Amino acid sequence: MKRRPKHGVTLIETIIAIVLLALALPPMLWSIRGAQLQRANPVLASRARWLAESRLEDIIADRHSATRGYDWLAAANYPDEPTMPGFPGFSRRVVLAETLADLATPGDGHMSVTVEVSWTDAGREPRTLSVTTVLTEYAP
Numbered sequence: 001m002k003r004r005p006k007h008g009v010t011l012i013e014t015i016i017a018i019v020l021l022a023l024a025l026p027p028m029l030w031s032i033r034g035a036q037l038q039r040a041n042p043v044l045a046s047r048a049r050w051l052a053e054s055r056l057e058d059i060i061a062d063r064h065s066a067t068r069g070y071d072w073l074a075a076a077n078y079p080d081e082p083t084m085p086g087f088p089g090f091s092r093r094v095v096l097a098e099t100l101a102d103l104a105t106p107g108d109g110h111m112s113v114t115v116e117v118s119w120t121d122a123g124r125e126p127r128t129l130s131v132t133t134v135l136t137e138y139a140p
Helices: 011-064
Strands: 091-099 110-120 126-136
Touching (some): 011 091, 011 110, 011 126
Antiparallel strands (some): 091 110, 110 126
16 A cells, blocks of 8 residues: 655644744844834934025025125024924024124124034934034125
């Protein structure tokens, strides 16, 4: 009498497969989570850069405005923004620092303008991005 070959999975093979999956699944899920965090952080940093550059462009436009000009550049005109509408988790502040300024003589004053944007990244680490430029007082 001929023996038929066995087709199917034994209980031992099933248990071995479950144990292997149980050992392999957590590291796979951790790596997927890590990849997700690495994917989100550049997006948040890019958004922060855009927010900083946007505010800096506003300040430069104020500097060159016929109605505002260099004298408008004061900390009181650019208050801190602890929360930003449409951008939850981001905050922004402007730091204006007069350097070697002789405001009595047009053409001698200049100041550094720094815009700092703060946020919490996907790994819950606090981050800050600073963008700085120099604006001058010059004779018309």
